[in-house]
Amino acid sequence: MQGSRTIFYDLDGAIGIRPDWPPPETIQSARVLYIDHLDAARSLRAARIARAADIPVFADAEYVSAPDFDELLSLVTHLILPAYFATRYTGCSDPQAAAAALWSADREAVVVTCGA
Numbered sequence: 001m002q003g004s005r006t007i008f009y010d011l012d013g014a015i016g017i018r019p020d021w022p023p024p025e026t027i028q029s030a031r032v033l034y035i036d037h038l039d040a041a042r043s044l045r046a047a048r049i050a051r052a053a054d055i056p057v058f059a060d061a062e063y064v065s066a067p068d069f070d071e072l073l074s075l076v077t078h079l080i081l082p083a084y085f086a087t088r089y090t091g092c093s094d095p096q097a098a099a100a101a102l103w104s105a106d107r108e109a110v111v112v113t114c115g116a
Helices: 024-028 040-052 069-074 083-090 095-102
Strands: 033-036 057-060 078-082 109-113
Touching: 024 040, 033 040, 040 057, 040 069, 078 083, 078 095, 083 095, 083 109, 095 109
Parallel strands: 033 057, 057 078, 078 109
Antiparallel strands: none
16 A cells, blocks of 8 residues: 555563663764654653654654653654654644644654554
């Protein structure tokens, strides 16, 4: 099917990464940082480092995964959320309003997906 995406993953047996990984130099040498909702604490660390180095931060999130999730999203320059999460997170009744509520001057894109 054209225009769709599927991500398969299995967290069975996953132990996570060290809190100080990857090293700041690795993040600072990247052209873009991609994060998701699975480890918000480590993503927040990486996003802070990336933004301090003017590196764009892309995020694809599906649920609030940590108390400091709002701060994490504030560092994101390119935000992608499914409609069910975007509307719940913003309190808006439709995806278009949620996208508008998620927009900020620091963002380059807000995408709310409405696929099945």
